[in-house]
Amino acid sequence: MQKTYKVQDDEPERSILARLITPDQNPGDDPLEELHGLATTAGTDVVDELVQRRSSADHSTYMGKGKVEELRLMVQKHDADLIVFDNDLTPAQIRNLEKATGAKVIDRTELILDIFAAGARTHESRLAVELAQLEYSLPRLKRMWTHLSRQAMGVGMRGPGEKQLEVDRRLAQKRISDLKAELKQVEERRERQVSARKEAPTVSLVGYTNAGKSTLMNALTDANVLAQDKLFATLDTRTRRWNLPGWGTVLLSDTVGFIRDLPHSLVASFKSTLEETRQADLLLHVADASSPTVFDQIAAVYAVLKELGIEEKDTLLVLNKIDAIHNPAILNRVLDRYPNAIPVSARSNKGLGCLIEAVGEALGREFLDIAVEVAPSDGKLLGYLSSKGEVLSREFGDESTIVHVRMPAGAMGPVHKSALSIKPSTLMDEAKAAEEASANSSEVA
Incomplete structure (x- = not known):
């Protein structure tokens, strides 16, 4: 009786990393360090x-042709599966690269999408x-059907591959439309949920992955959330209560990390997930001070915040991970460019006292105590004041309503x-006290 063996290949794909650097780029000492981290996170063996x-x-x-030939030789030497x-x-x-090298080729965007999907x-x-992947794949559908015969183009002259391509394109476009509609509902629901929270100010953590x-x-917060030393360990927003000394309860949110050249389709798709960031009272931009590319990382985060329309928040x-810096000159170089930055080590708790104090001061200056004069017919503004701030009192008059509210600047x-007029609440209180004093003096006279 002949024996049969079941072979299961559990080995990761063997990958080769490649990058073209143009004169306008400054890649640092190790231009493939970040890509190496991404490829490892995706499960490949570089x-x-x-x-x-x-x-x-x-x-x-x-x-160039010479480098493409080098890639082909590398694929043969290492028996690589992926470039x-x-x-x-x-x-x-x-x-063209796949034909020349004999290996599967993916670019940076496809790699990031794969990591997000996993x-x-x-x-x-x-x-x-799924939406980001479909939008990326739609113009590349033709690549998937190169194994099918295709006849000359023209009416009645299309091969089965071209017919299937059109079917797949229509299905993909329909799915994209459905996903956008569903995500729009999710985004609106998340926006209502976040804006309805009035029990505490909100602080959002943003930063490079x-x-x-x-x-x-x-x-x-002693939240005990997952914290891993790898890229994109967090994809979903997580919110925890933070008892801020001298202030009270604050809602602290952790969001998906950003990265250089983050695909635009991902930023658009994750808008609902980033709603906490869009409506936060304060952002804590966390940067890895020990990274040799810290300046580029900080710039990349601000670019994504600008794309979201919240760069002025x-x-x-x-500046995190100062415990990993052994040369003080490295930290001083970052502080010279960002003198107001707060150096901390989240792992050893160093500098957290200064951070807590700075957050309290920032939240204090962020809020305004004002008296807003609103026309009786302006229900939209009255609703906006109630949704965005804490209404302390209302004074109803014949021609206007004065709303005393505490709200973010x-x-x-x-x-x-x-608004018909906006005044600090203290001035309104003083004016009211003066009127009452004047009325009392008139009665006495």
């Missing part, structure tokens, strides 16, 4: 690397990742646009 400096990308293979580019490639470039846990994040946001959240820069735009 076996070799290749970097080319070139004035511009080749339109057909991105890298990962730290650049964004066109479908034609990917197809890490998505909630229904909301899965919807966001693996900067230590989750570790800092654990240090401040009150923000404290927190960042939410004052619509108030300035629609």
